[in-house]
Amino acid sequence: MGVKNLWDILESCKKTLPIHHIQNKRLCIDLSCWIVQLQNVCKTHACIKDKVYLRSLFHRLRALIALNCSLIFVTDGAIPAIKLSTYRRRLGSSSEDTRDETNLHKRSQPRNMGSEFSCMIKEAKVLGMALGIPCLNGIEEGEAQCALLNSESLCDGCFTTDSDVFLFGAKTVYRDIDLGDGGHVVCYEMEDIERKLGFGRNSLITLALLLGSDYSRGVYGFGPETACQTVKSLGDHIVLQRVASEGLAFAKNTKGLKKLAEVGSCGASEVNGHNSQKVDQFQKVIDAYLQPKCHSPDSEAVHRVLAHYPFQRTELQQFCSQFFDWTSEKTDEYILPKIAERDLRRFSNLRSSSSEVGVQIPLHEIPVTCPVSTIIKRRKVAGKECFEVAWREFDGLKSSVVPADLIEW
Numbered sequence: 001m002g003v004k005n006l007w008d009i010l011e012s013c014k015k016t017l018p019i020h021h022i023q024n025k026r027l028c029i030d031l032s033c034w035i036v037q038l039q040n041v042c043k044t045h046a047c048i049k050d051k052v053y054l055r056s057l058f059h060r061l062r063a064l065i066a067l068n069c070s071l072i073f074v075t076d077g078a079i080p081a082i083k084l085s086t087y088r089r090r091l092g093s094s095s096e097d098t099r100d101e102t103n104l105h106k107r108s109q110p111r112n113m114g115s116e117f118s119c120m121i122k123e124a125k126v127l128g129m130a131l132g133i134p135c136l137n138g139i140e141e142g143e144a145q146c147a148l149l150n151s152e153s154l155c156d157g158c159f160t161t162d163s164d165v166f167l168f169g170a171k172t173v174y175r176d177i178d179l180g181d182g183g184h185v186v187c188y189e190m191e192d193i194e195r196k197l198g199f200g201r202n203s204l205i206t207l208a209l210l211l212g213s214d215y216s217r218g219v220y221g222f223g224p225e226t227a228c229q230t231v232k233s234l235g236d237h238i239v240l241q242r243v244a245s246e247g248l249a250f251a252k253n254t255k256g257l258k259k260l261a262e263v264g265s266c267g268a269s270e271v272n273g274h275n276s277q278k279v280d281q282f283q284k285v286i287d288a289y290l291q292p293k294c295h296s297p298d299s300e301a302v303h304r305v306l307a308h309y310p311f312q313r314t315e316l317q318q319f320c321s322q323f324f325d326w327t328s329e330k331t332d333e334y335i336l337p338k339i340a341e342r343d344l345r346r347f348s349n350l351r352s353s354s355s356e357v358g359v360q361i362p363l364h365e366i367p368v369t370c371p372v373s374t375i376i377k378r379r380k381v382a383g384k385e386c387f388e389v390a391w392r393e394f395d396g397l398k399s400s401v402v403p404a405d406l407i408e409w
Contacts, residue, residue: 002143002163003204004212005224007175010163013192014175019183022157022174023067024349028146030160031073031135034060035120037161037176048116051323054123058320058334061131063179066338068345072155072305073128073135075121076142078108082215082288108140108293123323130316131335134305136295144168144292152297154306157187164213166190167204167289182382197228200236205289206243207231215285219248240286247279311339313395337400340391343371348406375407 038053038060047053064071112118125135138145146158147168157172158165165173166188176186194200199207210227212218222230231239234250242250295301316335320326326334347370373392376399380386385404391397 001214002161002165003167003208004218006163006166006204006207006211009207009224009228010188010193010197013188013196015187015189015192016184017187019063019177019179019185020067021187022064022069022185023345024069025156026070026072026154027064027174028072028074028136028149028155028158030142030146030158030162030165031075031121031124032117032142033161034159035117035124039120051123053120054127054323057124058127058324060177060179061128061133062335062338063183065131065335066341066345068342068349071128071133072149073125073133074142074145074149075125075135075137076111077138077140077293078110080108080140080215080288080293081106082284084109086214127316127319129309130312130319132309132311134307134309136301136305139293139295141168141292143170145294146170148292148294148297149302154297154302164208164289166193167201167208167213168292169201182384194236198232198236199228202240203231203236205286206239208289209243209282209285213285215288216281243282244279244286247282311335332396336395336397340371340394340397340400341402341406343394344389344402344406347371372407378404 034057035053038056039048041047041056042052061071128135136145143158143160143162143165146155146160147165147170149155150158150171151169157174158170159174159177161175171190173188174185175188178184190201193204207227208218209216210219210222210230211224234242239250313332317328317331320331321328369392371392371394372389374390376388376390378385379388379401381401386401387404387407388399388401389407390399
């Protein structure tokens with residue numbers, strides 16, 4: 001879920017960009033979100049049995065590979081202690097298990113690695129490794145780890161549907177990807193959120209406290225409009241300090257608390273009576289967003305996934321045979337043209353970079369060999385200019401069609 005109503009609040013910052021916007025970018029993928037997204041397309045038993053979600057993941061990844069995207073899967077680790085009550089409510093646990101967060105276990109809880117969903121994640125990770133995509137297993141929240149990689153400039157953006165990724169520090173977030181009609185991505189940038197809405201990271205955390213999130217139930221009586229007005233009235237630079245020191249009393253002179261009193265949920269006397277307890281609870285939520293448990297940027301785990309991982313053709317053929325009942329030839333037909341296009345894009349990038357700095361390197365002197373041996377003919381695919389090309393010794397792939405911009409330098 002992330003933060004209640006946050007995507008609606010951020011609607012004016014949403015950008016729908018052509019899929020080529022993400023070409024050549026380093027992207028981390030909140031794998032749990034993608035699997036849920038793909039699984040929701042078809043929830044029937046037959047779809048799960050036939051691995052429709054896994055097949056959809058394969059086609060999504062091959063499109064990104066062709067764009068020369070450097071991908072990292074990120075998975076969830078243990079469930080944070082502060083999230084356990086929310087987690088249990090979602091599973092429909094008894095009221096005894098949905099007590100206030102302060103009365104719950106103090107330690108994070110390992111996930112059930114034998115669950116159906118965990119098995120789906122394992123299958124996706126095997127597919128990723130066969131395609132040369134490493135996986136970083138998070139300590140706790142996957143979106144928090146994605147946000148850290150993004151904030152430290154170790155990736156250019158995060159794919160996730162969890163809106164609290166911004167509260168963890170993410171700068172560029174891709175909420176969705178669509179491969180139809182040429183393809184597009186739905187993008188949000190923290191820079192736009194700050195400029196258009198006036199909300200920095202501190203303000204977003206305060207909105208989570210008022211509206212509710214995975215870590216807190218929110219405050220009854222605060223809707224999106226009132227919460228936004230209350231937070232804006234203080235400003236991003238000071239709002240968390242006020243919450244940490246005063247609890248709900250920080251809003252006593254705002255429209256927010258007046259509305260709160262009107263609906264009878266928590267008047268001023270009640271705020272004052274329970275303020276010390278609320279301040280303590282709020283501080284725990286603030287700390288959970290500002291200091292999540294993640295692999296540090298200089299950790300061995302992060303260094304490992306930043307290394308280059310090769311495409312493993314044989315392993316992919318075996319995987320597709322097992323899960324999709326494809327022949328090796330069918331798997332090659334799907335993936336080899338995309339791998340070849342990626343290699344051509346890398347070659348094109350190297351040549352373009354040389355030209356930009358005023359260096360014209362003859363083809364025979366470029367340290368990477370051009371993977372295309374011959375241009376066969378000009379083609380038009382879905383209204384776009386392309387070329388059919390012959391490949392130079394590429395795992396038996398003789399020819400395929402590539403975008404014209406990769407040939408016309």
